[in-house]
Amino acid sequence: MAGRIGPVARVAGGAAAVLVAALTLGTLVAVAMRAEDAPQLGPADFAAIRFTMLQATLSALFSVALAIPVARALARRSFPGRGLLVTLLGAPFILPVIVAVLGLLAVFGRNGLISQGLMLLGFEPVHIYGLHGVVLAHVFFNLPLATRLILQGWLAIPAERFRLAASLGLSPRDVARTLEWPMLRAVLPGAALVIFLICTTSFAVALALGGGPRGTTVELAIYQAFRFEFDLGSAALLSLIQFAICATAALAVWWVDLPAGFGGGLGRVTERWAISGPGLRALDALAIGLAALFLLTPLAMIVAEGIPRLADLPASVISATGRSFAVALSAAVLTIVLALSLATLALGTRGWKTGAVEALAVLSIAVSPLVIGTGLFLVIYPFADPISLALPITALVNALMSLPFAYRALAPALAEAETVHGRLADSLGMRGWARLKHLILPRLMRPLGFAAGLAAALSMGDLGVIALFANPEQATLPMEMYGLMASFRMEQASSAALLLLVCSMGLFWVFDRGGRVRAAT
Known part of the structure; x- marks a missing residue:
């Protein structure tokens, strides 16, 4: 060429x-x-750096941990609408952040569905602002991404290995130990690092749900120094710190391989003979149902409250x-x-x-x-x-x-x-x-x-x-x-x-x- x-x-x-x-x-x-x-970094700047690292770490850990049972259920169950559900898992990636925040407020906010239910029972409403609100929003965005990454790892395991495990009479625990855990050990670090990188550049989520100075990320600190104080020196110094954080995370993602062939084969379900019990089927159905409820309810609330x-x-x-x-x-x-x-x-x-x-x-x-x-x-x-x-x-x-x-x-x-x-x-x-x-x-x-x-x-x-x-x-x-x-x-x-x-x-x-x-x- x-x-x-x-x-x-x-x-x-x-x-x-x-x-x-x-x-x-x-x-x-x-x-x-x-x-x-720029002047030296102050206590508020160090607090923003700590909050950025903390919320990104927690968001990555929760997203990956919650995605494991969902990906496992999708990998081993075939049901009507499975292809549509897998497709919908990609929707939050292109969903406007500020729209998702409003949807989450409609469900988890002080006047949201959950708070209204709690107040009917005599409890205090949910307080969504702060670290837990930021992490909740990031899990909403990144749970589908983590599920897709881990699902691809599960679908990459050759079907012959599961047939061999069934012929040897291995229990579900033995299958998890010999086949699934080695795959997760290879996939999870890369998935977590990708999500950590995405969350380090959080701006709109922290702006809407941070809840004040204690919920300020480096991105938000740059905006405040630039927009409200017009302190270009501080904004520039914070920008360099943000670049260092993002570059380090990007290098880590580059160093840790993601599962090969990511994005393909999501319509294939490998037949498993050792997971046909009603208890395991119920657990898989619960994992898929809760994930779908968590991801689709905020979108449904946006539609319901926006139309009138x-x-x-x-x-x-x-x-x-x-x-x-x-x-x-x-x-x-x-x-x-x-x-x-x-x-x-x-x-x-x-x-x-x-x-x-x-x-x-x-x-x-x-x-x-x-x-x-x-x-x-x-x-x-x-x-x-x-x-x-x-x-x-x-x-x-x-x-x-x-x-x-x-x-x-x-x-x-x-x-x-x-x-x-x-x-x-x-x-x-x-x-x-x-x-x-x-x-x-x-x-x-x-x-x-x-x-x-x-x-x-x-x-x-x-x-x-x-x-x-x-x-x-x-x-x-x-x-x-x-x-x-x-x-x-x-x-x-x-x-x-x-x-x-x-x-x-x-x-x-x-x-x-x-x-x-x-x-x-």
Whole structure:
């Protein structure tokens, strides 16, 4: 492939690599330079660091521990709707964080379902704010991810081993000790580290459920230093600390292998002969039922509470929805351009250059969006007003955050297309635009649709960088929704949450479905 990509593709790939490096490493350098003027860390900063590590650790441990019985039940039971349930396990990943928070409040909040039931019985209502609220929200988001990771490990165990165990008369405890525990020992560290990395960059969850200074994460401390105190030195120093935490976690994830083939084979159930007893079946049904209840009830509450007041949404919510669509579509287009350019460049290089391009494509995993936002502000501020560029900056950073997922979806498909059809295209003299139009794009429609839908959905629901820059006239739908929650207009916030949920899921469905329909057979 090195000789197949034309000069235009090389220029596009090089430009994408330079842009990604500037947005990650360049902004980090700008932050580091400004951090020299920062005062020393105070007690509140150390408390934020401790809280960040504590909540991420607890969230990872609880998510993985609760996912084990759910994944085991899904791996060994076949029942109507199993495929749909496994599919729904991926929904929280693209669910807007602020929407999920409102759904959790409707169930676990002071006026939620559980609190109302407790008060009817004469008990005190549930208090969701603080460490336990943050951990609860993170478990809601990451329990499905942990289940999918562990489920893949279970389904990777060859069926012949279970047949052999049954022929030898091994009990369920013996099967767990000889087959399942070795798999869990290999899978669990990687799953826990991935979730820990995700939780270290928590912003919207801590903002909504932290409950005050004792529930402040490093991300939230950056926001407070930047937005309320305009202490750029402290914000820069905290950004470096956040980068160190994220980079360490990312390196740990890289070092610990995840289960091979993650994402495939989720429809297969291995027949087990030693688990047909009614007690074990009841335990599996209980695990699946409780997980489904925990994950689906908040979504059902959003729908139930949001529908009655949809017609009464203020005009500001409608305007914010339009801005969110503009940001989401711009982020999706930019994500696809960057991912496809970098994938083409990586395919046209050899040796360490390929590794460098791939590292750039996933580098944003180790950099918090608020760190990038802080660095962009420091770079732009001497020359222009960053507030006036809030929406373009948000789209740019959102595209960068979605880039690793899009690259992982596109790069293997591009390599396969070139391997299978590349020589034929060479013999026909297909280069440049003709090669892209007739060879690459038709065979990349499925991953292109998935990547664009994922980028658009994540950007539509993002409440991160926009909170650093935007004023009320530039608010996106998540920011407008948070404003309604902060002013205790919960009924309108519920309707805005339903609108945001429909928009995010709708964008993902349209792009993903469009890619499938137009995919080459």
